[in-house]
Amino acid sequence: MTRLRVPQTLLASIALLAIVALLGSGASASTQQDYISALVSATIVYGLYMFVGSSGVISFGHISFAAIGAFSAGVLTIPVGPKHLTMPGLWPFLAQHSVSSLESLVIAAVLGGVSALVIGFPLMRLSGIAAGIATFAVLQITYNVLNQWTLIGPGPTTLALVPTTTGIWVSLLGAIFSAIVAFAYQSSRRGRLLRAAREDAAAAQAIGVHVVRERLLAFGLSGAICGLGGALLVHQLGSITTDQVYLELTFLTLAMLVIGGSGSLWGATVGALAISLLDSFLNTAENSVHVVFFELTLPNGSSDVILGIIMTLVILFRPQGLTGGSEFSLAGLARVGRLIAASPAKLRHRPARSEGPPAPRTDM
Amino acid sequence: MVAEPALEIDSLDVRYGVVPAVRGATLTVGRGEIVGLVGPTGAGKSTTMLAVMGVVAPAGGTIRFEGSSIVGRPTERIVRMGLGLVPEGRHVFEALTVEENLRLGLIGRPDQSGVERDMEWIHGLFPVVYEFRRRQAGLLSGGQRQQLAIARALLARPRMLLLDEPSLGLAPIVVDTVFAALGEIRRSGVTILLVEQRAQITVGFADRTYVMSNGILKMELTATDADATDRLVDAYFGS
Amino acid sequence: MNAGQVIFDGLALGALYALVAIGLALVFGVLRLINFAQGELITAGAYSLYLTDNLPALASIVICFAVCIGLSVLIERVAFRPLRGASPATTLVATFAVAFALEAIWLMAFSSNGKPADPLASLNQIAIGGSLALRWVTIVEMAAGVVLLGGVALVLARTSVGLQMRAAATDFRMARLLGVRTNLVISLAFVIAGVMAAVVAVLFTVQQPSVTPTFGFDITLVALVGAVVGGVDRLWTATAGAFAIGFASSMLADLLPSSQLQFQTAWVFLLVLVLLLLRPAGLFSTLSRSTVERV
Structure with missing residues (x-):
């Protein structure tokens, strides 16, 4: 049963990513950026998911690897020419070399992964709140x-003049690649071992x-995917600040x-795309947007x-996440359909759950 | 036989996620009775007690205490209605002193009169608790903790006391002390529901004993069945 | 710079962080919740000081306390209470989301430009002059830190509600089983957190009279890190940790060679990393490591 369900979640995730890309490909140039953002976000969230979803340990450090990826790429x-002008203090080796965008993606992923391995080596012993603060x-x-x-970058100024090579299809490929890596890891023996360790x-x-x-x-792999996500981001924006x-x-x-829903690939896909597109939509709505029949204009600054x-x-209403933390499955879809058809009272009937927080025995 | 019921549980269902822990349990405890509830680990005994106390929410069924339904009420209100639980593992506050633990027992009291008299009674019941009142509870032995936990629960003046595996991990002589105290508590008018894994002692000690296995109540035994080992074994392992 | 001056500055910053940490530690104690929204209380208090600038200082400060306490209790009631028993990641993101929304509100209402607020500007005067300038605000911050920490400790140690709070912090379920009104206890923790936020808002505007949307968030983050390094599960260790990180970063600012000054944050957090690795349960904690891992 679970065996059958597993490929479905990857295919469903890829399908959802592809739908977003298709919608984006038909949109105007400025709107297209919103769809690209969603796909790039998905890549970074897959990276985050590989570690947090598998280990159950919270990490606030993943964007470090995205930053390393973005700035290295x-x-x-x-x-080389403009580089001397914008970053005069750059280390000569960096100043004198320039690589293609594709190469930079690979380098960013490798750097993200290696730095995650190096940093993770001492850090992985930590759990809970200590791990959160350490990351x-x-x-x-x-x-x-x-x-x-x-010496290594623009410092406090903007890193500009980066080739904008992350189009809608590149971002789609990047997101699909990351989804496949995340899926391959979670269904591998090692991935399942870590999940088992998270449970008990x-x-x-x-x-x-x-x-x-x-x-x-898991940390190293997720660092690599975050590095890739950062590189895609910088090639989308063309310029970036820390x-x-x-x-x-x-x-x-x-x-x-x-x-x-942090426990599943499908949850990562849904969450990344939904929040990213919502964010973009709200931002656009500050400059007024057509919603079916009416014009929606939000006050400045209200989108956040x-x-x-x-x-x-x-x-508050879905503490387990939009997907409930379960993987995508057609059977599950049918179940949700039945639930929606069922009486609202049934939906509210929660299974037994302790009302207090899981209280470790510690003194104040 | 049960003249005036204190606790009535009817068709109780409890699930953890989708896993059923208690399935259709129905039992009654009469006022002033000692009723046992025995069964192997994972049988659903503790869950039944937690459901009574409102710590876990039942998926179905009713629980009534002295005639009124208590399903869905918050734990702290159920305590004030006169129900007390001494949970498995005692759960004394290790960092607090014995005295502070006892003071916490007073929180759930319906009124603050007669505290001194109760304290005296408890000190008579459990002399070690009095002896070590200034000590940190974390320094007590398992048996002492158990006595403290029962004493603490009594200070809330419960009319009914639920005890979850009070004999767990105790030396036989301490078990005797604890059970003797339970007899004393019962004589003072407190109704008792006693969850135990030690079936034989329990069946002999309680007025009646329910046997639970795999979330289902299997049978009911009386004190005269204490030596009917075959029936017990059947109930434990029979399907 | 004068060594005495360095120490005074360190004491002032440390005391400020310690005040923030008291609220964080109490809330963490009863709910196992890292409340990122706590910083927004400070910001709210500071903006209320700005909005009531035309009132007498005392009235302005009273309103600030009301705003901080009210918001603190409101957030608990609306956003955190429904999530009791949810996973730590979920509650953590919930506090983040609340902070995010509030910060966006500040930005929308007040813009990112600093707003002036300094009801107690006179505290900037120098109390003891000479080669080392000790300002009144430093003295007040130290005194407030000691008095409030002592006061909270006394409430915890001596009162019934304090005992209940300690019980709920140790074993939430058992406390309920004894009839402890946990909602009341939790509300009290949030009230105290609100009081601390108000004190910090009033005192911090003396040092930094320009209120921005991230006014409280930034110091709360640092205080939180310090509290965890010290041991966030206990009042004393959390406050000591927060004090230490304030003191250390202030000292570091003076001790680092000027070429490294730009990397002050990196050095501070490198120290944080090392301490966490050496003592994951907290620098001042006597607990075993396994206890903390269950958080």
Whole structure:
């Protein structure tokens, strides 16, 4: 049963990504950017999902790898001539070399993966809140270094003149590739071991699962995908500052994953696309937008307010995420159909759940 | 036989996610009775008690205490109605002193009169609790913790006490102390529902004993069945 | 710079972070919830100071307290209470989402330009002059830190509701089984968090009289990191950790060679990483590591 369901979730995710790309390909140039953003977000969220979804450990550090990917890909692809002008302090090796966009994607993924492995090596022992804060520290350090160190990049100024090669199809390919990697990992033996360890660490350890090593593998892979996502991002935007790959993106990608349902690939797909497109739509609506019959114009600055409120509401009413954390399946779709047809009272009938937080025994 | 019911559970269903933990349990405890509930690990005994206390929400069925339905009421209100649970594992607050643990027991009391008299009674019942009142609860032994946990629950002046595996992990002599105290508590008028894995002692001790397995109540035994090992074994492992 | 001055600055910053950490630690204690929205309370308080600038300072401050406490309790009631028992990732993102929405509201209502608010600007005056300038605000911050921490500790240790709070923080379910009114206890934790936020809003505007949408969020993040490094599950360790990170980053600003000054944040967080790796349960905690991993 689960065996049968598994390919469905990958195919459904790819189909959804493709639908977004098709919609985007028919849209005007400016609107198309929204669809590209959604697909690039999906790539980064897949990266985040590979670690958080499999290990159950929260990470605030993943955007570090997206930042590393974005800045390495950007710095490497700017032509040598303008590079001397915009980044005079650059390390000579970086200043004198330039690579193609495709090469830069590979390099970004490798750098993202390697830095995740190096950073993860000491960090993977940590769990819970210590892991959350440690990964947050990684984000702070990455941000500070990228923002100040002119030897490796533009420092506090904007990294500009990056070739804009992430079109709608490139972003689709990137997202599909990431979905396949994430799927291949989660259905591999190692991926399943880590999932088992998430459910019951003690039992997993007892049958010889090396939890720290499994986490490190997931962390490295997810760092690589985030690096790729960052590179796609910089090639979409053409210019980037460190603030664009910092706290807000960290929060938004985490929210996408949790809102979609952090336990499943399908959840990551749904969450990333839904929140990203909603965000873009609200931003556009600030300059007025046609919604079926009427013109919608939102007050300036209200889009983030609405986005924040919608995200809060989704979490309140669907704490397990939009997908409930389960993978896509046709059988599941039929079940949802029946549920919707059923009386609302039945929907509200929650299964037994402890009302308090799972309280570890600690003293204040 | 049961003249005036204290607790009535009818067709109780509890699920954890989709996994059923209790399936259609129906049992009654009369006022002033000691009723046992035995069965192997995972039989649904603890879950039944947690459902009574409102800690887990039933998927179906009714629970009535002294005539009024308590399903859906918050735990702290159920406590104030006169139900108390001494959970499995005792759950004393290790970082707090014995005295502070006892003071927490007073929170659920319907009124604060007669505290001193109750304290005295409890100190008589469990002298170790009095002896170690200034000590950190984390420093107590398993048996002492069990006595503290029961004492704490009694301070809320429950009319009915639920006990989940009070003998778990205790030396035989301590088990005797605890059971003797339970007899004393019952004589003071408190109704008792006693969950145990030690079936034989329980059947002998309680007025009546239900046997539960795989979330289903299998049978009911009386004290005279204590030696009917065959029936017990059947109930445990029979389908 | 003068060594005494460095220490005074460090004490002031540390005390400020410690005040933030008291609220974080209490809420974490009862709910196991890292409340990222706590910083928004400080911002809300600071904006209320700006909006009531024309009132007498005392009235302005009273309103600030009302705003912070009211918002704190409101957020708990509306956004966090329905999520009790949900997974830590979900509740964490919920506090994030609330913070995100509130920050967007500040941005929409007040723009990103700083707004002036300084009801107690006179505290900027120098209390002890000479070679090392000790400003009044430093003294007040230190005193507020000590008094409020002591006050909260006293409530926890001596009162019935404090005992109930400690019980709920240790074993939430057992506390309920004893009849502890957990909603009341949780509300109290959020009230205290609101009080702390108001104190921080009033005192921080003395040092930084220009209120921006991220006014409270930034200091809360640092205080939170410090609290976790110290051990967020206990009041003392969390406050000590937050104080330490404030003190350390202030010291580092003076100790680092000027070429490294731009990397001050990186150095601070590198230190955070090392400490977390060495003592995951908290620098000042006596708990075993396994206890924390269950969070």
